[in-house]
Amino acid sequence: MGLVVQKYGGSSVADAEGIKRVAQRIAATKKAGHDVVVVVSAMGDTTDELIDLAEQVSPLPPARELDMLLTAGERISMAVVAMAIANLGIEARSFTGSQAGVITDSAHGKARIIDVTPGRIQTALDEGSVAIVAGFQGVSQDTKDITTLGRGGSDTTAVALAAAMGADVCEIYTDVDGVFSADPRLVPTARKLPRVTYEEMLELAANGAKVLHLRCVEYARRYGIPIHVRSSFSQKEGTWVTDQPQDQQEEPGMEQAIISGVAHDRSEAKVTVVGVPDKPGEAASLFRAVADAGINIDMVVQNVSAAATGRTDISFTCPRSDGQAALSALDRVRGAIGFEQLLYDDSIGKISLVGAGMRSHPGVTAEFCGALADAGVNIELISTSEIRISVVCREEAVPAAVAAVHHAFQLDATDEVATVYGGTGR
Amino acid sequence: MGLVVQKYGGSSVADAEGIKRVAQRIAATKKAGHDVVVVVSAMGDTTDELIDLAEQVSPLPPARELDMLLTAGERISMAVVAMAIANLGIEARSFTGSQAGVITDSAHGKARIIDVTPGRIQTALDEGSVAIVAGFQGVSQDTKDITTLGRGGSDTTAVALAAAMGADVCEIYTDVDGVFSADPRLVPTARKLPRVTYEEMLELAANGAKVLHLRCVEYARRYGIPIHVRSSFSQKEGTWVTDQPQDQQEEPGMEQAIISGVAHDRSEAKVTVVGVPDKPGEAASLFRAVADAGINIDMVVQNVSAAATGRTDISFTCPRSDGQAALSALDRVRGAIGFEQLLYDDSIGKISLVGAGMRSHPGVTAEFCGALADAGVNIELISTSEIRISVVCREEAVPAAVAAVHHAFQLDATDEVATVYGGTGR
Numbered sequence: 001m002g003l004v005v006q007k008y009g010g011s012s013v014a015d016a017e018g019i020k021r022v023a024q025r026i027a028a029t030k031k032a033g034h035d036v037v038v039v040v041s042a043m044g045d046t047t048d049e050l051i052d053l054a055e056q057v058s059p060l061p062p063a064r065e066l067d068m069l070l071t072a073g074e075r076i077s078m079a080v081v082a083m084a085i086a087n088l089g090i091e092a093r094s095f096t097g098s099q100a101g102v103i104t105d106s107a108h109g110k111a112r113i114i115d116v117t118p119g120r121i122q123t124a125l126d127e128g129s130v131a132i133v134a135g136f137q138g139v140s141q142d143t144k145d146i147t148t149l150g151r152g153g154s155d156t157t158a159v160a161l162a163a164a165m166g167a168d169v170c171e172i173y174t175d176v177d178g179v180f181s182a183d184p185r186l187v188p189t190a191r192k193l194p195r196v197t198y199e200e201m202l203e204l205a206a207n208g209a210k211v212l213h214l215r216c217v218e219y220a221r222r223y224g225i226p227i228h229v230r231s232s233f234s235q236k237e238g239t240w241v242t243d244q245p246q247d248q249q250e251e252p253g254m255e256q257a258i259i260s261g262v263a264h265d266r267s268e269a270k271v272t273v274v275g276v277p278d279k280p281g282e283a284a285s286l287f288r289a290v291a292d293a294g295i296n297i298d299m300v301v302q303n304v305s306a307a308a309t310g311r312t313d314i315s316f317t318c319p320r321s322d323g324q325a326a327l328s329a330l331d332r333v334r335g336a337i338g339f340e341q342l343l344y345d346d347s348i349g350k351i352s353l354v355g356a357g358m359r360s361h362p363g364v365t366a367e368f369c370g371a372l373a374d375a376g377v378n379i380e381l382i383s384t385s386e387i388r389i390s391v392v393c394r395e396e397a398v399p400a401a402v403a404a405v406h407h408a409f410q411l412d413a414t415d416e417v418a419t420v421y422g423g424t425g426r
Numbered sequence: 427m428g429l430v431v432q433k434y435g436g437s438s439v440a441d442a443e444g445i446k447r448v449a450q451r452i453a454a455t456k457k458a459g460h461d462v463v464v465v466v467s468a469m470g471d472t473t474d475e476l477i478d479l480a481e482q483v484s485p486l487p488p489a490r491e492l493d494m495l496l497t498a499g500e501r502i503s504m505a506v507v508a509m510a511i512a513n514l515g516i517e518a519r520s521f522t523g524s525q526a527g528v529i530t531d532s533a534h535g536k537a538r539i540i541d542v543t544p545g546r547i548q549t550a551l552d553e554g555s556v557a558i559v560a561g562f563q564g565v566s567q568d569t570k571d572i573t574t575l576g577r578g579g580s581d582t583t584a585v586a587l588a589a590a591m592g593a594d595v596c597e598i599y600t601d602v603d604g605v606f607s608a609d610p611r612l613v614p615t616a617r618k619l620p621r622v623t624y625e626e627m628l629e630l631a632a633n634g635a636k637v638l639h640l641r642c643v644e645y646a647r648r649y650g651i652p653i654h655v656r657s658s659f660s661q662k663e664g665t666w667v668t669d670q671p672q673d674q675q676e677e678p679g680m681e682q683a684i685i686s687g688v689a690h691d692r693s694e695a696k697v698t699v700v701g702v703p704d705k706p707g708e709a710a711s712l713f714r715a716v717a718d719a720g721i722n723i724d725m726v727v728q729n730v731s732a733a734a735t736g737r738t739d740i741s742f743t744c745p746r747s748d749g750q751a752a753l754s755a756l757d758r759v760r761g762a763i764g765f766e767q768l769l770y771d772d773s774i775g776k777i778s779l780v781g782a783g784m785r786s787h788p789g790v791t792a793e794f795c796g797a798l799a800d801a802g803v804n805i806e807l808i809s810t811s812e813i814r815i816s817v818v819c820r821e822e823a824v825p826a827a828v829a830a831v832h833h834a835f836q837l838d839a840t841d842e843v844a845t846v847y848g849g850t851g852r
Contacts, residue, residue: 023483061509064519065519068501072505078494079495079498080479082488087485093490093491
C-alpha cells in the first residue's frame with residue numbers, strides 16, 4: 001500500500017483500445033491497494049495534428065496561443081482515460097496541469113516547473129479517486145497563462161508530481177520494455193538493463209537514448225524518486241532508475257558491472273571554425289556568439305595551434321536543427337574575431353559508452369577505440385566524462401560502431417530478446 | 427468606437443479557411459476602432475467526434491469528464507482563431523471560459539451561469555488586444571470543476587459577456603443571413619426580418635426556430651443587450667433583436683407589423699393519458715411525475731370531462747427524446763392516479779405564428795385556422811400566448827402548413843431571396 005505515479009505516453013493511449021488497456025492496468029494498481037496518480041500524454045499523433053492546424057493559419061503562431069492549442073491534446077486523453085477507468089467501476093477524476101498545481105515560469109513552449117501544489121490531487125486521492133493529470137502542461141506563476149514544458153514534458157510532470165506527493169515510485173510506461181544496453185533496432189542482441197543509476201541514465205539520455213528525457217531524470221535524481229521504465233504492452237518488469245548501482249541491491253557482494261550501455265545520436269552536426277587567432281578570449285567569443293543565438297553546444301575540440309601561423313581550428317557539435325543558425329551567428333562575428341573559414345558537416349553520428357564502473361577501470365577508453373578501429377570506424381572527435389566516452393564518426397558508420405562496441409564490452413543478451421512496439425511518446 | 431462582442435458558430439470556424447475568413451472580419455472590426463471580444467464554438471464536427479470517442483470507452487461517461495473532454499473543442503478553435511488574427515498583425519489572446527470568469531453552478535452538461543467576472547478580458551482589451559473566449563464553457567463556483575452550458579451555450583456565453591462588460595452590441599454570426607419569417611428550406615419565399623423584439627424572438631426560439639437559443643435571448647432581454655444575428659459568409663445586415671418593435675425605429679410613424687413569422691418544430695411527441703379521474707389534484711400528480719423525471723412539458727390540453735364517466739383525457743407534448751421516459755414515469759403512478767390508458771404519438775409537428783401585433787388584432791386566430799383548413803391540415807391541439815398561436819398537426823403536414831400560413835399572412839418576400847449555407851453551430 002503506497003502512492004504510485006504512472007505516466008503513459010502517446011503511443012500507449014493512441015486509440016480507444018489502448019486507453020481501455022491502460023485503464024485496466026490503472027484499475028489493477030488501484031485494486032491492489034495503492035493510491036494512484038496517472039499522468040497522460042496526448043493521444044498518438046494529436047500534437048502533430050494540432051501543430052499542422054496551427055501552421056495552416058499562421059507560419060509563426062504566437063507561443064502563448066500554441067501552448068493553449070497543444071494543451072487540448074492532453075485534456076482529451078486525460079478525460080477519456082478517466083471515463084474508461086470509471087467504466088471499470090473505479091472513480092477517476094481528471095485534472096489539467098493548472099488544476100494539478102503545476103506552476104511554471106512564463107517561457108511558453110519550454111517552461112520550467114517552479115513549484116507543484118497538488119492540493120486537489122491529494123483531495124481526490126483522499127476521497128478514494130484515481131487522479132488523472134494532463135502531462136506536458138502547467139500554468140505560469142506570473143501571467144496565469146497556460147504553458148507547456150517542451151520535450152519530455154509529460155515524464156517531467158510525472159516525476160515532479162511524484163516528488164511533491166512523496167510517491168514510492170514513478171512508473172514511466174512506454175512502448176519498449178525498458179532501458180536497453182543499446183538501441184535494439186541497431187543491436188538485436190541488446191539487453192534490457194534491470195537497473196541503472198541516475199548518473200548513468202543522465203549520460204544515456206543526454207547522448208541519444210530516447211526512452212527517458214534528461215530533465216525528468218535530473219528531477220528524479222534531485223528528489224530521489226525511483227523511476228521504473230516499463231512497457232504498457234506487457235506485464236514484464238522494466239528498468240529501475242535509482243541511486244543504487246546496477247545489480248547491487250539483488251546481490252550486494254557482487255562486483256559492479258563496468259558498462260551499462262551504448263547510446264548513439266544522429267541528430268547533431270559538426271561546425272569547424274578554421275584559422276582562429278590563437279589568443280586568449282577568442283574561443284570564448286565564438287561560443288558566446290553561438291550561446292547568444294540560444295544554441296546548446298555539445299562536444300568541443302580545439303586542435304593544437306600551428307606554431308607557424310599562430311592560428312588554430314575549433315570544432316564543436318550542436319543539434320542539426322540549429323546548424324544554420326549557428327553558422328549565421330558565427331558569420332556575424334567573423335570580422336571581430338578574424339577567423340578564416342567555416343566548415344559545416346551534418347553527416348555525423350555520435351557513439352557513447354556509459355557506465356559508472358568506468359571510473360575505476362582505466363582501460364575502457366583503449367578498448368573502446370580498439371573496437372571501433374577493428375570495425376573500420378574512423379574517429380573524428382572524442383570527449384569524455386567520468387562515466388562516459390563519446391566519439392564522433394561518419395553517420396553511416398553508426399550501426400556498425402554501436403554493434404562493435406556493444407559486442408566488445410560483452411553487453412549482448414544471452415536469453416532475453418528485445419521487443420520494440422513502434423512509436424515514441426512525448 | 428465601442429465594445430463589440432462577436433460570436434462565431436462551429437460552421438463559421440469549420441476549417442482553416444473559415445478561421446482565416448473570420449479573422450479578417452474580426453481584424454476589420456478592430457481596425458474600425460472598436461474593442462472586440464470574440465466568442466467561438468468548437469470547429470465543425472469536433473464536438474460530435476469527441477462524443478464518439480467518449481462512447482468508445484464508456485457507454486455512459488461521467489458528466490464531469492464529458493465536460494472536461496468537450497471543452498477541448500473550443501480550446502482548439504479559440505487558440506487557432508487567435509493565431510489567425512495575430513497573423514494579420516493584430517494582437518489577440520485566447521481565454522477559456524474559466525479564465526474569462528464565466529462562473530456557473532455545478533450541473534455538468536447543462537450548467538447555468540451564476541456570475542461573469544471578466545477581469546482578464548478587460549485587461550486584454552485595455553492593452554489593445556482582441557480577446558477570444560471559448561464559448562459553451564465555464565467553471566463551477568463550488569467545485570472549481572470545468573462545466574459546459576448545454577445547447578446554445580456559446581450564444582449564451584456571448585450575451586453574458588456582452589452584459590457583464592456593457593457591450594454596445596452582441597453579434598451572433600451563423601450560416602444564414604438572419605432570422606427569417608419561416609424556415610427558407612420549407613418556404614423559399616421566406617423574408618429576412620430586419621428587426622424582431624426579444625419577446626417575439628423568445629416565442630420563435632421556443633417554438634422551433636433554431637437560429638438563436640431561448641436562453642441566450644432570455645439573457646439578452648434581461649440585460650437589454652441588442653443582438654445582431656448575421657451571416658459570417660456575407661457582409662449583409664442581418665436581423666436585430668432588441669426591445670424595439672419591428673420597423674418602428676426606421677419609420678416611427680408606420681404601423682407595426684402584426685406578424686413576424688412562422689416557426690415549426692418536428693422534435694416533439696404527444697402523450698395522451700386516457701380516463702383520468704376528474705378530481706382536483708389528479709392533473710397535478712401527473713405533471714409532477716413527469717417533472718420529477720426531469721422532462722419539460724410544452725403544450726397541454728385537457729378535454730372537457732365526460733359527465734357520464736367522471737373521467738377526462740389529458741394530452742401534452744414533450745421532446746421526443748424524452749418520450750419513453752415520460753411514459754415510464756406515468757406508468758409508475760398509474761395505480762395511484764387510476765387512469766385507464768397511455769397513448770403515445772411521435773409523428774406530430776407543431777406550427778406557431780408569432781407576432782407582437784397579435785395582441786391588438788383579434789382576428790388572427792381565425793385567419794390562422796382558416797389557412798390551415800384551406801390547406802387540408804387537421805389541427806390536433808391548440809395553445810396560445812399573447813403573441814403566439816401554436817397548433818399540433820401530423821408531422822408530414824408541416825411543410826404545407828407552414829407555407830399556407832406564411833402566405834395567408836402575406837409574409838412572402840418580394841425581392842430578397844434567402845440563402846442557406848448549410849450546417850448549424852452549437
